[in-house]
Amino acid sequence: MNYEVVIGLEVHAQLKTNTKAFCGCSTQFGQEANTQACPVCLGFPGSLPVLNEKALEYGIRVGLALHCQIQKLTKFDRKNYFYPDLPKNYQISQYDLPLALGGFLEIELKELRKRIGIHRAHLEEDAGKLIHEGDHSLVDYNRAGIPLLEIVTEPDISSPDEAYEYLVSLKAILKYLEVCDCDMEKGSLRCDANISLRPQGAKELGTKTELKNLNSFKAVRDALSYEIKRQKELLESGKRIVQETLLWDESGEKTYSMRTKEEAMDYRYFPEPDLPAFVIRDEKIQAIKDVLPELPEALKKRFIAQYGLSDYDAGIIVAEKALAKFFEATLRLYPKAKLISNWLIGPLSYELNSRNMSIESLSFSVESFVSLLTLVDEARISNLAAKEVLTQMCNTGASPEVIVKEKNLLQVSDAGELEGIADKVIAGNEKSTADYKSGKANALMFLVGQVMKLSEGKANPKVAQEVLKKKLEKWGKDA
Amino acid sequence: MAISESDVKKVAHLARIGLSDDELKLFSSQLESIIAFVDKLREVEVSSVKPMSHVLEMDNVVRLDEKKKSLNREEVLKNAPESLKGHFLVPKVIE
Ligand SMILES: [Zn+2]
Numbered sequence: 001m002n003y004e005v006v007i008g009l010e011v012h013a014q015l016k017t018n019t020k021a022f023c024g025c026s027t028q029f030g031q032e033a034n035t036q037a038c039p040v041c042l043g044f045p046g047s048l049p050v051l052n053e054k055a056l057e058y059g060i061r062v063g064l065a066l067h068c069q070i071q072k073l074t075k076f077d078r079k080n081y082f083y084p085d086l087p088k089n090y091q092i093s094q095y096d097l098p099l100a101l102g103g104f105l106e107i108e109l110k111e112l113r114k115r116i117g118i119h120r121a122h123l124e125e126d127a128g129k130l131i132h133e134g135d136h137s138l139v140d141y142n143r144a145g146i147p148l149l150e151i152v153t154e155p156d157i158s159s160p161d162e163a164y165e166y167l168v169s170l171k172a173i174l175k176y177l178e179v180c181d182c183d184m185e186k187g188s189l190r191c192d193a194n195i196s197l198r199p200q201g202a203k204e205l206g207t208k209t210e211l212k213n214l215n216s217f218k219a220v221r222d223a224l225s226y227e228i229k230r231q232k233e234l235l236e237s238g239k240r241i242v243q244e245t246l247l248w249d250e251s252g253e254k255t256y257s258m259r260t261k262e263e264a265m266d267y268r269y270f271p272e273p274d275l276p277a278f279v280i281r282d283e284k285i286q287a288i289k290d291v292l293p294e295l296p297e298a299l300k301k302r303f304i305a306q307y308g309l310s311d312y313d314a315g316i317i318v319a320e321k322a323l324a325k326f327f328e329a330t331l332r333l334y335p336k337a338k339l340i341s342n343w344l345i346g347p348l349s350y351e352l353n354s355r356n357m358s359i360e361s362l363s364f365s366v367e368s369f370v371s372l373l374t375l376v377d378e379a380r381i382s383n384l385a386a387k388e389v390l391t392q393m394c395n396t397g398a399s400p401e402v403i404v405k406e407k408n409l410l411q412v413s414d415a416g417e418l419e420g421i422a423d424k425v426i427a428g429n430e431k432s433t434a435d436y437k438s439g440k441a442n443a444l445m446f447l448v449g450q451v452m453k454l455s456e457g458k459a460n461p462k463v464a465q466e467v468l469k470k471k472l473e474k475w476g477k478d479a
Numbered sequence: 480m481a482i483s484e485s486d487v488k489k490v491a492h493l494a495r496i497g498l499s500d501d502e503l504k505l506f507s508s509q510l511e512s513i514i515a516f517v518d519k520l521r522e523v524e525v526s527s528v529k530p531m532s533h534v535l536e537m538d539n540v541v542r543l544d545e546k547k548k549s550l551n552r553e554e555v556l557k558n559a560p561e562s563l564k565g566h567f568l569v570p571k572v573i574e
Contacts, residue, residue, distance in 0.1 A: 017544050024547025033565040034555045038547070042555065054544035075532045082495055084569040097532070130572065138566035141555070266493060271532045279538045 002200040003235070005228055006208075007157035007193060008119075009220075011170060013149045013180040014126065014188040015058045021125045021147035022049030022092065022275075029186055033140035041125075041145035043088030049274050051076075055147035056099075056278065058179040059123050060288050062149055063100030065173050065295055066118045070285050074099045075277040076123070079267045084139050085127040093150075095269040097277075098122035105153075105173070106297065107165040108315075116166050117154030124148050143187075149179075155194070155205070160224035167191060167217045168319070172296045176321050184216055191220055196241070197231045206231075207241040211255060213248045223248040227255055299324055307337035316345050322359045329366045334373055343373065347387050351394045363397030372400040379460055385409040413460040415467050418451065421459065422467045425450040426475060436472055444468065482511040 020027055023040035039047040063070050077095035103118035128144040130137050151170070157163050171189065174180040181188040196208035211227060214220045226248075231241055246255035294302070296318045303314040303324075318324045323344060330340050348369075352359060372393065376386045381404055392403045404410055412418060425447055426433050435443035444465065451464040487507045491498045498506065549555075552565055561568040 019544050019546050024542070024545060025549045026546050032552070034552050034567070035565075036549050037555050038549045042550075042558070044558075050540060050542040052544050053541035056541065080493070084567070084572055131566070132571060135571050136563075137569050137571050138563060139569060140566055266489075268493065273533070276533045276535055276537045276540055 001236070003197040003228075003232055004200050004202070005158050005195065005197055006155045006205060007159075007163055007195050007224060008155040009153045009157065009163060009166060010192045010194070011151045011167070012126075012190040013062070013151065013174055013182070015055050015147040015149055015179055016181060016188075017052055017054045017058070017147055019052055020145035021052055021055050021123070022145060025142075025145065027146050029188075031142055033138075033142060036142040037144065041087070042141060049092065049272075051275060051278070052147060055123060057288060058147075058177070059099045059121065059149050060280070060285065061177050061179055061292065062151070062174065063103065063121050064285070064289055064292060065177055066100070066103035066105055066121065066151070068100035068103030068118055068121060070100050070280055071097060072280055073097060073277060074280060076272040076275045077269045078272050079124075079269055081265075081267055083127070084137060085130050085144070087128065087141055087144055091125060091127065092272055092275070093124035093269075094122035099280075105166065105169055107162065107169050109162055109165050114156075114162065116156045116162070119152045119154050121149055121151045124150055155196075160221040160228070163193065163224055164217055164221045167220060169296070171217075172319055172321070176293055176295050178293070190214075191217075193220060193224060195224055195227050195231070197228065197235060206235075207243050209241065209243065209255075210245045211248055212245055212258070213250075215250065219248055219250055222250075222253060223255060226253065230255065296321075296324075303327075303337075307331070307341075309337060309341055313341045313345060316349075317341060320359065326359050326362075326366065326369075330369055330373075333366065334370045336373070336377070339373060339377070343369075347390050351390060355394065357394075362394070364393045364399075368393060368399050375400055375404065379413055379462075380404075380411055381409050382411050382457060382460070384457055385411065408458075410458065411460045412455060412458050413463050415463055418455070418459055418464055418467045419471075421451050421454045422464065422471050425454060425468070426471055433472065433475060437475070444472075447472075482507050482514060486510075 014027075015021075017027060019025060020036075020041055023038050025036045025038050025041055028036070040049055060070055074094065075097045076092050078090040079093045079095070080090045082089055098120045100118075100121040102120075104115045105118060106113055106115050108114075124147075126143050126146040126148050128139050128141040130139055132138075153166065157166060171182045174182050174189070183189065191214050193211040193214065194208045195211065196206040198204065198206040209227060209231070211220075211223050214223055227246070234241055245258045247258055248255055300311075300314045300318045303309045303317065304311060309317070316323075317327050327340060327344055330344075331337060334340065348359075351357075352362075372386060372389055375381045375389075376383060381389065385404070388407070389400050389403045389409065392398060392407070393400060396403075429447060429450060432443040432446050436447070447468050448461055448465050451459050451468065452461060455464075484503050484507050487498070487503055487510060491503075491506075556562045556565070556567070559567040
């Protein structure tokens with residue numbers, strides 16, 4: 001039987017505020033345990049939470065970017081449960097009046113566009129961090145109270161690849177909005193997935209399982225693929241799916257049951273009496289809308305229309321905000337869009353990836369990059385040499401002119417200088433020379449290659465070709 | 480509204496309160512009478528009253544995103560039943 005896959009994703013994005021959601025404790029990552037906690041985030045009796053206005057603003061920004069309705073009236077609720085990472089024994093979250101409802105995010109997969117519905121987005125506070133050691137657990141409350149935005153999709157996702165694409169697009173939007181670092185390793189972006197199968201065409205949803213411990217986008221995709229296979233096998237052998245939470249074991253590439261009692265999940269939400277409600281007025285929404293940055297989708301369309309980039313190239317460049325910024329900054333100084341995009345997608349991306357570096361941490365300026373492009377464009381250095389110069393620029397931050405001089409990489413474009421080499425090559429490669437004369441055009445490229453070799457890569461290949469051609473015309477006539 | 484002993488048992492479990500059989504009986508009847516008392520509110524005609532989430536006539540109370548001093552670690556850990564390496568030490572919670 002054919003099955004239809006139904007997936008919903010829940011993303012928790014840590015909002016990039018300086019202080020926690022309801023107190024003035026710092027949110028800085030990597031500080032010593034329990035040095036960023038106060039009576040409010042530790043839940044001491046008598047302390048009062050007050051909402052960080054930036055957290056609210058960032059939440060609205062995301063809601064607007066995801067085409068949600070920002071709710072005119074929104075409030076916080078207590079979600080009650082006992083767990084040592086939760087100092088108050090409740091989490092301040094939002095239950096029935098979330099910040100944003102009903103939006104969508106458009107993804108593109110194999111040139112097909114699809115809208116993934118956004119069910120809701122709400123603000124809540126993060127829990128502390130647990131470290132399990134021997135027969136006890138250690139708790140660090142530095143993270144407790146950091147603002148999170150939980151973004152929940154509709155069950156609109158129909159494959160692991162779509163889920164992956166959704167996450168890539170969502171991450172790009174969050175980065176463009178400058179509201180989240182989106183660093184899964186540091187936990188600033190987390191994802192849980194719900195998945196169920198149903199016979200093709202069936203109306204009712206099948207029993208779903210929830211997948212947790214997904215530490216990368218790849219893990220999300222792999223865990224979903226595994227779970228589809230597992231559920232399919234169960235259904236095909238006439239067994240039923242148990243509704244449960246499963247953890248993804250990345251090294252074993254399988255899911256395993258958490259074995260918690262689901263009946264215990266009764267959170268008894270009630271309105272947070274310490275936080276009065278929030279009335280979000282149209283003027284506030286408009287003011288935030290007015291300063292929303294250009295988002296990846298719009299930017300991509302503009303790059304295609306304005307600079308004539310291909311859909312593919314534009315897609316790669318806008319996927320990372322810093323790359324798109326670098327592209328436009330370069331373009332302002334050097335108006336050759338296609339050339340710049342080729343260099344960014346090709347050699348520069350290669351250098352960055354091999355160093356596991358982001359473009360923001362480049363050790364040279366846009367101006368230096370433009371100098372490099374100019375050197376290539378004016379044929380003063382070869383493409384090959386330019387790549388070497390770029391490697392050096394990434395290593396040392398030195399200017400391309402200095403590197404070219406130090407490494408003696410200037411291209412020889414003077415025909416006279418290349419004639420001697422061309423003579424040697426013709427004399428030393430009789431067979432190829434004869435081949436060329438008998439009409440084998442490929443032989444010429446071989447000879448050009450030899451000139452390049454003898455000149456230690458410095459010959460301008462175009463000029464070398466011209467010189468060779470001329471000499472070969474004469475060759476044989478003189479003999 | 481009838482409150483069964485199993486309702487009380489469940490609520491007690493969620494609140495991590497251990498109750499003896501006698502207490503279960505006692506609290507079941509007490510809770511039932513409390514709820515019956517509150518149930519009186521159902522008699523009030525509220526179809527024209529807006530739902531209320533807070534008793535105070537205020538909204539939009541926010542603070543600036545400005546750092547304040549946190550407690551020092553010794554103070555934080557004063558409330559820990561036990562501590563180790565600057566952390567709260569608790570019984571292992573993972574299954
Ligand atoms: Zn605090």
